Amino acid sequence: MTKTGLILAIDTKDYDLAEQWAQIADLTGQMIKIGMEFTYACGFDAVRKLARGRQVFLDLKLHDIPNTVASAIASLVSVKPAMLTIHTLGGKDMIKAARKAIDVNFPENQKPLLLGVTVLTSMDQENLNSVNLHTTPLEQVMKLAGMALDAGVDGLVCSPEEVATLRKFYEDKVVLVVPGIRLENAKTDDQKRIMTPALAHKAGANWIVVGRPITQSANPQQVAEEIICQLQD
Numbered sequence: 001m002t003k004t005g006l007i008l009a010i011d012t013k014d015y016d017l018a019e020q021w022a023q024i025a026d027l028t029g030q031m032i033k034i035g036m037e038f039t040y041a042c043g044f045d046a047v048r049k050l051a052r053g054r055q056v057f058l059d060l061k062l063h064d065i066p067n068t069v070a071s072a073i074a075s076l077v078s079v080k081p082a083m084l085t086i087h088t089l090g091g092k093d094m095i096k097a098a099r100k101a102i103d104v105n106f107p108e109n110q111k112p113l114l115l116g117v118t119v120l121t122s123m124d125q126e127n128l129n130s131v132n133l134h135t136t137p138l139e140q141v142m143k144l145a146g147m148a149l150d151a152g153v154d155g156l157v158c159s160p161e162e163v164a165t166l167r168k169f170y171e172d173k174v175v176l177v178v179p180g181i182r183l184e185n186a187k188t189d190d191q192k193r194i195m196t197p198a199l200a201h202k203a204g205a206n207w208i209v210v211g212r213p214i215t216q217s218a219n220p221q222q223v224a225e226e227i228i229c230q231l232q233d
């Protein structure tokens with residue numbers, strides 16, 4: 001069975017709270033994810049400070065013309081991220097430019113994994129149709145996955161619902177990072193394609209990304225520990 005790790009999403013505008021959550025991640029041996037909310041609110045000095053000495057997934061979901069994405073990636077070297085995200089919908093030229101930007105700018109032993117976001121976990125069939133995509137989420141994820149892997153991503157961000165199919169098709173040749181994790185299989189917020197930690201693990205996720213179910217709970221450390229237990233075989 002695929003080994004699955006937990007990534008804690010540090011989605012807050014408050015530096016001190018982010019540090020508290022990151023310390024819980026340190027105690028339980030998790031990676032942290034720093035995204036747009038923290039970065040835009042606290043700035044890049046704060047991102048570097050929070051990242052220091054930690055394994056960081058820098059989730060800025062870059063999506064722009066190839067030259068702009070490549071230049072943005074070159075500016076991220078000082079954060080020393082373990083992984084970073086681009087949107088696969090930016091297309092193959094943008095992805096190739098991102099790949100090259102990592103290969104050229106990051107030192108050999110500090111190259112982050114380049115992850116391609118496929119179909120956001122907040123999108124269901126109705127949302128896909130609303131942007132004129134008349135395929136199922138699974139078909140769209142598989143199509144984007146093939147294109148993105150050919151163009152040079154190391155891994156994919158997808159919902160738990162696509163993990164088993166991707167794992168069967170690509171075996172262990174792709175890193176699968178999986179948000180849309182909920183402790184119960186009931187849709188209660190913006191996440192539409194969801195699964196429990198145990199089921200995402202069984203399906204073959206390398207990493208699950210969890211934010212609010214941990215950070216908004218009464219006891220974040222206890223919930224994190226309970227989730228980690230669900231990831232054992």
Ligand SMILES: O=C(O)c1cc(=O)[nH]c(=O)n1[C@@H]1O[C@H](COP(=O)(O)O)[C@@H](O)[C@H]1O
Binds near residue numbers: 059210
């Ligand atoms: O790239 C991501 O991490 C991501 C992709 C996606 O399709 N869905 C998704 O929820 N995420 C991120 O994963 C985290 C999920 O947080 P919660 O919904 O609070 O567990 C957020 O930080 C999102 O930005």
